[in-house]
Amino acid sequence: MVIGIWTNFVPNSDVSNTSQTYSKMFYALDIIGTVAFAISGALTAINKKLDLFGVLTIAFVTAVGGGTLRDVLTGNTPVAWMLSLNHVYAILLGFIVSALFWQKLEKLRVSLFLFDTIGLGVFTMIGIEKGLMSELHPVICIALGTMTACFGGVIRDILCNEIPVLFRKETFYATVCIFGGIVFFALRRTGLNTDIIYACSSAIIIIFRLMAVKFKWYLPVLKAR
Numbered sequence: 431m432v433i434g435i436w437t438n439f440v441p442n443s444d445v446s447n448t449s450q451t452y453s454k455m456f457y458a459l460d461i462i463g464t465v466a467f468a469i470s471g472a473l474t475a476i477n478k479k480l481d482l483f484g485v486l487t488i489a490f491v492t493a494v495g496g497g498t499l500r501d502v503l504t505g506n507t508p509v510a511w512m513l514s515l516n517h518v519y520a521i522l523l524g525f526i527v528s529a530l531f532w533q534k535l536e537k538l539r540v541s542l543f544l545f546d547t548i549g550l551g552v553f554t555m556i557g558i559e560k561g562l563m564s565e566l567h568p569v570i571c572i573a574l575g576t577m578t579a580c581f582g583g584v585i586r587d588i589l590c591n592e593i594p595v596l597f598r599k600e601t602f603y604a605t606v607c608i609f610g611g612i613v614f615f616a617l618r619r620t621g622l623n624t625d626i627i628y629a630c631s632s633a634i635i636i637i638f639r640l641m642a643v644k645f646k647w648y649l650p651v652l653k654a655r
Contacts, residue, residue: 463552468524495582572611610635
């Protein structure tokens with residue numbers, strides 16, 4: 431029954447319409463998310479005292495890692511960032527901002543967290559959109575959105591010798607992406623403008639994660655004896 435309900439979320443006509451809704455607003459969100467994740471990766475690398483090339487590398491893989499994995503799995507090759515230099519320029523912008531103003535950003539203890547959270551909200555929607563354009567099931571679309579948002583950060587943390595934030599109990603990470611994806615498909619049933627749905631769903635992910643950290647929400651932890 432649950433599967434049947436999910437299937438009804440995406441009528442065939444909606445899928446064809448979705449492929450035509452890669453609007454200027456959505457593209458702007460894509461670039462904003464790329465810059466945000468690039469800054470997040472660069473700040474992490476700077477904290478680890480890497481050289482400039484190391485900082486640029488971490489910024490790059492953080493920004494495009496999840497999207498690259500998504501495109502490979504869905505057969506969309508060459509992957510998105512290879513088709514447009516705008517993504518590369520966005521990463522370079524994030525790198526330059528971090529390199530020039532990292533001391534000021536470091537004074538704001540929540541800088542890395544905020545940029546990471548913005549990227550999370552935006553990239554979840556991008557992954558879902560890509561899934562809809564490929565006419566995939568909503569559950570798979572949400573999985574792609576979660577993967578797009580999270581796996582750049584996973585690669586960043588592994589390369590920087592950290593436990594990936596995805597697996598830390600004190601951070602709602604993949605959970606908020608999944609919740610945002612469910613909200614997205616629920617809003618699609620209301621007939622709202624597509625841009626509004628994307629913006630609202632991204633905002634909900636960002637707000638949910640901010641609240642989770644503020645109020646210390648986290649999933650139960652299994653403790654070994």
